[in-house]
Amino acid sequence: MSGADPSTTCATYEGSAPPETWAEVTALFVAAFAAAPYGEDPQELAHIRTWGPTQLSHPGGRLTVARQGAQCAGFALVHGLVEDQPWLAILATLAAHPAAADALDRPEDALVVHELAVHEGFRGRGVARTLLRGVLRDRDEARVLIGVYESAEDAVAMYERWGLVRIGSFRGPDSDVTLLVLTSLTSDLSLRLSTPSQRVSVPGPVGGRRPPAP
Template identity: 40%
Template sequence: MRENDQEVDYVRFEHVAPDEIWAEIASLFVSSFAAPPYNESPDELQSIDQWGPDQLASPGGRLVAARHDGHLVGFALSQRLDQDSSWLRRLNVMLPTLDAVISPSRTVIVQELAVDENFRGRGIAKQCIRELLSSRTEQDAVLGVFGQASQVREIYGHWGFSELGTSPIYGGTVTLHALHHKLPWTA
């Protein structure tokens, strides 16, 4: 057994998490999404330590932290759809009859999910999602995946997520795929 095959502990936070965890989350977030295929701005990614606690504090806010040997190796963050006006606008463009498909006040957004590259392929992302979506009062879950992350989109498809539609973001340089799953999530 390799060292990073040992036990991973999952800790769930509802609406608030210790201040010190956000620096770890920011570090993992930057290393995950500043790299290909995402190539996002490290400075913008670093700001999760500022907006992440606000998302967590909002209705539907939940944070799952995956730890191995005292180190953060993965995390997932959610909030309710009706708390995020940019997601609502984007989904309303994709689905003009959004309210007929999902109810924003009964839908949770998987805002962020990241796993340390040295721990990928071990089921940590799936367990983070499982913890994030378990025992929810919401009826639906949505998340977004960049077009260039086709392998990630394929994984979500294996987990039972289906595509709601696409939207151009970052001035049309990136296509965001909105994915959906009915709750409870049982994959």
């Protein structure tokens, strides 16, 4: 069976989203990333209700929320690289890789997947693919960047199946988390996401994660 569950609907917000949307995004975000392999502090995770709207307001900010009925099944949050100082700092440590150097030279031409999460009850149904395809639709940026915790092996494998390639890893000075940085040309990734494929159940949370502080 291929493609996303036809009962999944998506709503996309550009630049801002209503408080009720952030409420359901926050609940899903806390549930997904407090669980293994992330094990983050639920109280800290809940702060997405404050910093999420700020990220969405960045140039190129877009939030896509997937729902099945009244249930929030997942969300993806992206924005341009230009004003994202933590990501620019991380890429500076990886500048020996041509893709990182290219993004630093042309930050206006790069898109950051800041967060991507799917509710555990809806994994393996093509929701992550649908979300990423939605936030990449009609984008002008040539390159996509995504960070994922090295310990999240299922998420890493999913992104690599979609053709994203590793350009390096980063660990902040006060962090015990290693962030893998992956990239793809936007047009190539959009094409691969639009090509029907076998659904693969991902048992752990899938997520592009905000980077630890440089």
